Amino acid sequence: xxxxYILAFVLVASAVFVITARKPxxxxxxLLVHFAALAIVYFTLAAEFLAVIQIIVxxxxxxxxxLFVIALLSSGVAPFSAGPNRLPNIxxxxxxxxxxxxxxxxxxxxxVPPARVHVFAxxxxxxxxxxxGAADVFGSVADFGKALFTTDLLPFExxxxxxxxxxxxxxxxxxESAPYVxxxxxxxxxxxxxxxxxxxxxxx
Amino acid sequence: xxxxxxxxxxxxNYISLSLxxxxxxxxxxxxxxxxxxxxxxxxxTWNAANLLFLAFARAWMNNAxxxxxxxxxxxxxxxxxxxxAIVVVVFRAREHVDVDEVALLKG
Numbered sequence: 001x002x003x004x005y006i007l008a009f010v011l012v013a014s015a016v017f018v019i020t021a022r023k024p025x026x027x028x029x030x031l032l033v034h035f036a037a038l039a040i041v042y043f044t045l046a047a048e049f050l051a052v053i054q055i056i057v058x059x060x061x062x063x064x065x066x067l068f069v070i071a072l073l074s075s076g077v078a079p080f081s082a083g084p085n086r087l088p089n090i091x092x093x094x095x096x097x098x099x100x101x102x103x104x105x106x107x108x109x110x111x112v113p114p115a116r117v118h119v120f121a122x123x124x125x126x127x128x129x130x131x132x133g134a135a136d137v138f139g140s141v142a143d144f145g146k147a148l149f150t151t152d153l154l155p156f157e158x159x160x161x162x163x164x165x166x167x168x169x170x171x172x173x174x175x176e177s178a179p180y181v182x183x184x185x186x187x188x189x190x191x192x193x194x195x196x197x198x199x200x201x202x203x204x
Numbered sequence: 205x206x207x208x209x210x211x212x213x214x215x216x217n218y219i220s221l222s223l224x225x226x227x228x229x230x231x232x233x234x235x236x237x238x239x240x241x242x243x244x245x246x247x248x249t250w251n252a253a254n255l256l257f258l259a260f261a262r263a264w265m266n267n268a269x270x271x272x273x274x275x276x277x278x279x280x281x282x283x284x285x286x287x288x289a290i291v292v293v294v295f296r297a298r299e300h301v302d303v304d305e306v307a308l309l310k311g
Contacts, residue, residue, distance in 0.1 A: 012224055018228075021241075024238060057277055062281055073291070139262070139270065144267065144274075147270070151267075167285075
């Protein structure tokens with residue numbers, strides 16, 4: 001319980017650091033702390049696989065992508081020279097409004113009356129609690145994998161499709177298009193030369 | 205809540221924490237004009253949603269939240285890749301990136 005509050009403090013503080021840091025690299029470091037703390041929270045929620053995925057995919061892949069782009073863009077001169085700020089200067093009222101809305105939401109969440117709801121049958125997890133890492137415990141890797149490949153196979157396939165579309169999109173957007181254009185241009189030149197050669201041969 | 209005793213703290217704590225992180229992420233998107241930091245703020249909001257998915261999955265002992273969180277992580281990875289590709293393309297075209305200046309689609 002104390003651990004949750006410590007982690008919550010770390011999460012909020014690192015999130016604030018992410019959006020207030022001056023340089024993007026500092027933001028990436030703040031985001032790294034945020035993701036690590038979030039992975040620990042996932043462990044306390046018995047989501048073992050998601051915690052590991054959080055570290056591998058977020059801290060490993062996505063943050064590395066951010067770092068690569070920062071390194072790529074910062075090699076030249078000041079890539080992020082901020083121009084004049086065109087945002088209307090309503091910082092204090094906006095902050096007050098956000099605090100009031102958040103306060104209402106959190107108050108409402110804390111005092112929501114117990115509703116009579118239909119309790120879903122507990123999913124495929126056969127037992128609720130047990131030693132960490134055991135196969136049939138809720139949230140274990142085996143439990144998650146079983147759900148992923150039996151009852152939720154379609155979302156998994158959609159995931160693969162989304163990733164494929166993303167890869168194709170990234171290559172189309174940022175990939176090198178010059179070789180294709182050059183080869184097209186060279187083909188047109190060759191074609192014109194051949195046509196001229198044929199015409200010349202016909203005249204002779 | 206059928207199994208709320210399984211949670212380390214009450215579910216309202218998770219909802220409140222998620223709300224606060226989400227608000228911070230939205231503030232980052234609105235207030236910052238560096239596209240990289242805006243993308244990072246979007247990642248913060250994804251993660252706030254994920255935290256809620258997993259907390260409710262634990263409270264209801266239902267695996268569906270885990271599957272949703274997995275899907276969210278995948279979509280976030282795809283979004284980060286495409287967003288960063290767009291940043292690189294815009295940077296190639298105009299040497300410095302300020303999201304206020306990228307207004308080609310503005311009618």
